[in-house]
Amino acid sequence: MSTVTKDQEKQxxxxxxxxxxxxxxxxTVWCAGCGNGIVMTAIIRTIDNLGLSKDNVVMVSxxxxxxxxxxxxxxxxxxxxxxxALAFATGVKFARPDLKVIVVTGDGDALAIGGxxxxxxxxxxxxxxxxxxxNNIYGMTGGQGSPTTPAHAFSTTTPYGxxxxxxxxxxxxxxxxxxxxxxxxxxxxxxxxxxITQAIEHRGFSLVEVISNCHTYYGRxxxxxxxxxxxxxxxxxxxxLAKAQKMTxxxxxxxxxxxxxxxxxxxxxxxxxxxxxxxxxxxx
Amino acid sequence: xxxxxxxxxxxxxxxVLGAIYAGMRFxxxxxxxxxxxxxxxxxxxxxxxxxxxxQMEDExxxxxxxxxxxxxxxxxxxxxxxxxxSLMVENIGYAYMTEAPIVIxxxxxxxxxxxxxxxxxxxxxxxxxWGPHGDYTAIAVAPSTIYETVTETVRAFNLAERFRTxxxxxxxxxxxxxxxxVTLPELGELEVINRVKPTCTPEDFEAFAMTxxxxxxxxxxxxxxxxVCTGLTHDTHGxxxxxxxxxxxxxxxxxxxxxxxxDEIVKLREEHMDDAEIAFISxxxxxxxxLQATDIVRKAGVKVGAVQxxxxxxxxxxxxxxxxxxxxxxxxxxxxxxxVINEVRRVLPPDVEVHGLQRYDxxxxxxxxxxxxxxxxx
Numbered sequence: 001m002s003t004v005t006k007d008q009e010k011q012x013x014x015x016x017x018x019x020x021x022x023x024x025x026x027x028t029v030w031c032a033g034c035g036n037g038i039v040m041t042a043i044i045r046t047i048d049n050l051g052l053s054k055d056n057v058v059m060v061s062x063x064x065x066x067x068x069x070x071x072x073x074x075x076x077x078x079x080x081x082x083x084x085a086l087a088f089a090t091g092v093k094f095a096r097p098d099l100k101v102i103v104v105t106g107d108g109d110a111l112a113i114g115g116x117x118x119x120x121x122x123x124x125x126x127x128x129x130x131x132x133x134x135n136n137i138y139g140m141t142g143g144q145g146s147p148t149t150p151a152h153a154f155s156t157t158t159p160y161g162x163x164x165x166x167x168x169x170x171x172x173x174x175x176x177x178x179x180x181x182x183x184x185x186x187x188x189x190x191x192x193x194x195x196i197t198q199a200i201e202h203r204g205f206s207l208v209e210v211i212s213n214c215h216t217y218y219g220r221x222x223x224x225x226x227x228x229x230x231x232x233x234x235x236x237x238x239x240x241l242a243k244a245q246k247m248t249x250x251x252x253x254x255x256x257x258x259x260x261x262x263x264x265x266x267x268x269x270x271x272x273x274x275x276x277x278x279x280x281x282x283x284x
Numbered sequence: 285x286x287x288x289x290x291x292x293x294x295x296x297x298x299x300v301l302g303a304i305y306a307g308m309r310f311x312x313x314x315x316x317x318x319x320x321x322x323x324x325x326x327x328x329x330x331x332x333x334x335x336x337x338x339q340m341e342d343e344x345x346x347x348x349x350x351x352x353x354x355x356x357x358x359x360x361x362x363x364x365x366x367x368x369x370s371l372m373v374e375n376i377g378y379a380y381m382t383e384a385p386i387v388i389x390x391x392x393x394x395x396x397x398x399x400x401x402x403x404x405x406x407x408x409x410x411x412x413x414w415g416p417h418g419d420y421t422a423i424a425v426a427p428s429t430i431y432e433t434v435t436e437t438v439r440a441f442n443l444a445e446r447f448r449t450x451x452x453x454x455x456x457x458x459x460x461x462x463x464x465x466v467t468l469p470e471l472g473e474l475e476v477i478n479r480v481k482p483t484c485t486p487e488d489f490e491a492f493a494m495t496x497x498x499x500x501x502x503x504x505x506x507x508x509x510x511x512v513c514t515g516l517t518h519d520t521h522g523x524x525x526x527x528x529x530x531x532x533x534x535x536x537x538x539x540x541x542x543x544x545x546x547d548e549i550v551k552l553r554e555e556h557m558d559d560a561e562i563a564f565i566s567x568x569x570x571x572x573x574x575l576q577a578t579d580i581v582r583k584a585g586v587k588v589g590a591v592q593x594x595x596x597x598x599x600x601x602x603x604x605x606x607x608x609x610x611x612x613x614x615x616x617x618x619x620x621x622x623x624v625i626n627e628v629r630r631v632l633p634p635d636v637e638v639h640g641l642q643r644y645d646x647x648x649x650x651x652x653x654x655x656x657x658x659x660x661x662x
Contacts, residue, residue, distance in 0.1 A: 024523045025512070055508045060352075071512050071524065076505040078355065079514035080348065081378050087345035091352020091360070092505060094336055095310055099356070099506050117348075120341040277331045 019044045019054070021074050029068050029140075033227025035186035035212030036066050039133055040073065042189055043102070046196040057100045060089040062114060064106040065140045065214075066133040075102075083114030086121040089128050097270040100200065103130045108138045111147040111167050122176035125204045126269040131196065132169055132207060135214035143217030154221040173207040174262045180206035181262040185234040186213065188258060198260060204268045211238070211256050289468045295459040296321035296363075298430045299389055300329060301468065302437025303361055306476055308387070309335035310360035312349035314342055314368060317401040318457040319391035322363035343368035347375040347388070354384045355513055357504025359441055363389035366408055367398060369415070376450050377416025378515040380538060383492065383500065385444035385479055387437070389453045391460040394646050403646030404457040406568055406619040412452040413597045419535050421542040423447065423549060424597040426454040428571040430464035435474060436594060442477040443549060447541055448499050454596065456619065458569045458648055482509055491522040494533060498541030542598055550603055551594040556582060560589025562658060563608050565628055566617045567593040570649050574617055577654035588658065596624065601631045609633055615657055617641040617649055637661070 020026075030036045047057060057075040061067035063082035070077035076099075080088045085103045093101045110118050110132050121128060137155055138144040145155040145162055148169065152161040174181045180202040184192035192210060199206035213219060213230035224230050234256065241259035244252060293301065299322055303311075311326035323339065330337045336353075340346040346362045353360040364372060369390045379386050392408045394400030412424035423443050427436035437453060444451040482489055482501035491511035493500045500520075503509035512522035519530045542549070553571075555578055557563065564574040571592040578590040591607055593600065608614050608628075614636060616625040625640045632638060641657040643649050 021512075024519075024521065054510060056506060058356075058505050071514065074510060076510050077512040077514070077522075078352065078505075079512065079516070080351075081374055081515055084344060084348045084375065087340065087348035088352040090338070090340070090345070091310070091312060091349030091354075092356050093352075094338055094349070095353040095356040095358045095360075096504075096506055116341050117345050120345070273331075273336065277334070280331055 038186040062109040086117040107148040108146040119176040122178035137218040179204035185211040187234040298433035300325035302434040306441035310353035310358040343371040347372040361387040373415040379450040380420040383448040424452040550600040553592040557589035576651040613637040
């Protein structure tokens with residue numbers, strides 16, 4: 001069994017500190033134990049491993065707990081209006097295809113108010129990596145039901161159980177034409193880092209859905225315990241794709257299928273536009 | 285010297301020509317009558333000159349993409365009409381807060397709501413100032429002819445870049461869809477202003493620094509100046525703040541970078557105002573009728589003059605006071621139920637009688653209607 005030395009531990013945390021903004025941006029708005037910090041760490045390690053220049057990364061977000069992330073990270077930050085991150089990001093990417101554009105969003109931001117931009121960004125297959133942190137609830141406004149709040153689950157706006165059915169963000173993205181779709185959880189962090197790496201390297205629209213915990217609201221209202229209890233639950237419910245393919249639909253009830261769920265090599269939007277532009281100039 | 289280019293263009297195409305002249309290379313939009321020809325023109329012309337055109341999924345996405353392109357270093361614009369402008373309003377507010385230079389063309393149609401898609405109106409004049417919630421000072425310009433549409437579009441981009449702020453161009457259905465032969469300005473003939481970029485080191489960079497004229501140098505993403513661009517109220521570095529001593533200066537900056545330089549922004553035309561006892565005040569399409577009415581009435585020996593507003597916002601308080609303060613009467617003619625008239629009343633001394641000629645039935649005001657109004661109030 002390998003052990004991590006104090007020096008190695010310090011090295012690992014120094015990497016994180018290198019990507020955080022000065023103290024003025026801190027502290028974060030996130031509750032202790034929130035999964036957003038785990039996802040932020042995974043993103044930092046991925047970008048560090050890929051050796052991307054901070055100057056060439058633009059992190060775009062909308063409104064919500066997870067959408068605060070670009071304010072804390074030392075990249076070009078565009079913290080926008082509720083639901084509109086992907087539309088702003090489309091402007092950035094189309095204007096500057098040489099920049100790496102990453103959108104951080106939540107289930108309410110991406111799938112309710114931003115649902116239209118979400119499906120059209122997928123359809124357009126523009127080279128944006130979207131990290132959708134799904135905690136099944138609106139955290140920032142205090143625990144209201146979201147498009148991924150499961151049927152019958154409790155929130156402050158579904159006090160007698162949710163009468164609506166939930167969206168499957170990955171299924172939605174694939175159906176809308178995204179060329180990379182994957183899912184991870186905040187428990188399975190090495191797998192999550194690998195998935196985010198693949199998503200950033202993919203040329204085209206990539207979605208990484210991260211199952212995360214809002215113990216403050218979702219956990220409390222649905223008696224799922226504290227952060228540790230909820231994250232342990234993801235450990236039990238996370239099933240790698242290869243294993244899931246051998247399971248029956250009944251066995252998959254209540255499970256999260258993890259890994260790269262879909263990838264195709266459809267041509268990316270900015271590339272198509274640039275090719276068109278070159279052909280037109282050649283034809284004149 | 286080569287012959288100047290004379291072309292037959294419609295108003296909606298004229299603003300494409302003006303925008304490209306000013307250096308606009310990014311357009312995002314969504315089809316809506318009566319503005320659609322602006323999008324079609326950009327779709328056709330921009331790829332030819334290395335520019336980028338994208339049709340977004342709605343107006344909200346369009347204005348968002350335009351702001352995204354602006355912070356990435358582009359001169360960017362969108363065009364729409366009433367219902368689309370209403371949808372854009374939240375993100376126009378974001379552009380005020382983040383001081384993003386963008387241009388929005390509003391080819392006005394009748395409202396409220398879906399209203400009159402193919403009929404003329406000037407009823408969005410107040411919305412151009414007070415669309416988004418919160419405190420800020422808007423810039424809006426209004427041409428009245430096809431040639432002015434070219435030059436005012438160039439001016440709108442100049443103002444956006446100079447002041448780091450959104451600028452609205454108020455066209456209307458008649459202007460957008462009418463055609464005239466115009467002689468296009470040659471390159472270098474009109475001034476083109478570009479935003480000031482930072483020259484300091486990234487370590488010394490303050491994204492929203494309080495400068496002498498309140499306008500902070502603006503980098504593009506990728507230039508090496510990493511900062512937080514947020515719609516939340518922020519300090520001079522862009523960090524979100526709840527501190528009263530940081531909130532007030534930010535709002536003061538948004539207002540005073542415009543209002544303290546009003547004379548630089550105000551543009552108006554006066555005809556026969558030297559000895560005018562009665563004055564027409566108008567803007568946009570109506571200004572053409574007012575100029576013609578002035579000529580007609582002058583020939584009959586009445587001391588009438590005309591003031592055409594090119595800059596609607598910020599309102600030319602001082603200029604209107606100087607030009608019309610000695611008139612006995614003014615007639616404010618507009619295609620709405622009375623919007624600019626209230627600004628005129630606000631700035632003129634109480635002994636100047638202010639009359640309104642308002643049409644809001646989807647038709648234009650004719651010169652004879654202005655003449656009749658003058659006969660009525662004289």
